[in-house]
Amino acid sequence: MFKLDIIKDVLVFSIVYVPPFLVFSKFWRDKKKSNLLLVLIGIAYMITCIFTENFIPFIFVLLNIRYLRHRDGPYEFDIRRFKFFKALAAVVVFYLITIGISITETIILSNFRVELKQQDIVTHMANMSLNKFLIMIPVVIIFAPILEEFVFRWLLFKKIFTKRMGVYLAAILSSLIFAVIHFSLNAFPIILWIGIYNCYLINKKGYWYAVFNHCAFNSVTVAALLLQKLNMM
Known part of the structure; x- marks a missing residue:
């Protein structure tokens, strides 16, 4: 271990x-x-x-x-090109498909009677004290999305893989690496989907749209964990 x-x-x-x-x-x-x-x-x-x-x-x-x-x-990273309501609409589309993937995964795992443990960071945050949890909030919903979108979407997807293998294969490969590096079989399908969808966002709309979608996803997880902690208290 x-x-x-x-x-x-x-x-x-x-x-x-x-x-x-x-x-x-x-x-x-x-x-x-x-x-x-x-x-x-x-x-x-x-x-x-x-x-x-x-x-x-x-x-x-x-x-x-x-x-x-x-x-x-400023074009590629120009925050002035970011339109909040367009980004919000993209998040809604993302979550509708995410819910479908989550339901499908749950049905498959239930049929095969397979139980997979939660992602390590989720388990870690669920078990930490409230004070430490509050410190972790900006790390999870701000620092991580900006860092990971830069590494996996801007650098790996756009600047390295796309030039060598085209957009579609680049999106799949960079998203697979993104999903694997989170070390969670339970969350693998959702994280893979985040990667593919954010490749679309950065390619069609820009870097900050991908960051916003990533922030939104992490924020929902953090909010659920925070509510759970407050209820336990």
Whole structure:
């Protein structure tokens, strides 16, 4: 069990936390800044990620977005292009299909009498104290969506896979990686669906639409856990 946890941590670190720094380092070298300073920043980045989890990668994603807006123009990450009601309509469509997937999964598991445990982060948050839970709220509904949409949708889907295998295969592959890295058989179909739908959103509407949908999904889970905690109190 301990070895499995280490493998999970290494995979999350490598696939989710490292890419924002690699993008940052590319921009740093493009500006011809000090390589020694970049190494020192990298060491500090890796160490602080161990203790702060996704907070430092989230900060580096914001730095990367700021540089990208300056280098490529504001179009791709322009928050002014974001339309709230359009994003809300996209969330409604997403949830209607999500409910269908959830019902289908429940029926299949019931017929085969299979019980799967909840996603680790959900179990962890359900068992933590209310004070710690409140601290985790921005981590789950703000930091994680911005970080994960940058890594899985903008970097893997758009910038790496789409150029090599086309939009459809890129969406499937990046979403499979996204689902696998959450390490939950129970949540796998829903997380895979989030990935595919957010690939559509970032490709057709923009990065912030994918982030908004991800935030909305995480917010519903957090709200349900919070209500459960308040009722228990």
